[in-house]
Amino acid sequence: MDRTFEGGCACGAVRYRLESTPFDAGWCHCRTCQLNSGSPAMVFASVPAGHLVWTKGGDRVKSFASSSFGHRSFCGDCGTPFLMQVDHQPETVDFSVATLDEPGAVAPSYHIFVASRIAWFDTRDELPRHDKFRPDTRGLEGTEPPA
Numbered sequence: 001m002d003r004t005f006e007g008g009c010a011c012g013a014v015r016y017r018l019e020s021t022p023f024d025a026g027w028c029h030c031r032t033c034q035l036n037s038g039s040p041a042m043v044f045a046s047v048p049a050g051h052l053v054w055t056k057g058g059d060r061v062k063s064f065a066s067s068s069f070g071h072r073s074f075c076g077d078c079g080t081p082f083l084m085q086v087d088h089q090p091e092t093v094d095f096s097v098a099t100l101d102e103p104g105a106v107a108p109s110y111h112i113f114v115a116s117r118i119a120w121f122d123t124r125d126e127l128p129r130h131d132k133f134r135p136d137t138r139g140l141e142g143t144e145p146p147a
């Protein structure tokens with residue numbers, strides 16, 4: 001890794017650092033992401049489990065069951081969403097790219113759950129668009145929102 005990746009929440013209570021370069025960044029337009037963020041969509045990227053390390057306020061991080069197979073974690077003080085973890089992929093965690101100090105460094109390469117995209121929201125790109133999960137997503141039927 002030839003650079004550092006750090007991020008945090010809106011109120012500053014929680015800070016984190018990545019121990020490796022994030023991969024597999026993509027847009028998610030599912031309803032859970034819309035409700036979790038209060039925005040039309042979120043961009044997540046992955047790191048191996050344990051490679052997102054809380055450097056400040058780790059005890060302030062709260063989580064909730066966002067589906068029957070996943071949890072999401074957020075700053076318990078200001079609500080900034082940080083993480084999505086799903087039972088069928090325990091070796092990785094997905095984090096919200098927008099919470100990085102330099103989010104422009106991690107660009108999304110696809111869209112998922114375009115079937116629940118808000119009608120007035122779209123991005124100006126030619127990236128692959130999948131109605132639900134990508135075809136190679138492991139361990140799911142592809143019918144439920146991604147946690």
Ligand SMILES: [Zn+2]
Nearest residue numbers: 009011075078
């Ligand atoms: Zn906060």
Ligand SMILES: [Zn+2]
Nearest residue numbers: 028029030033
């Ligand atoms: Zn989503």
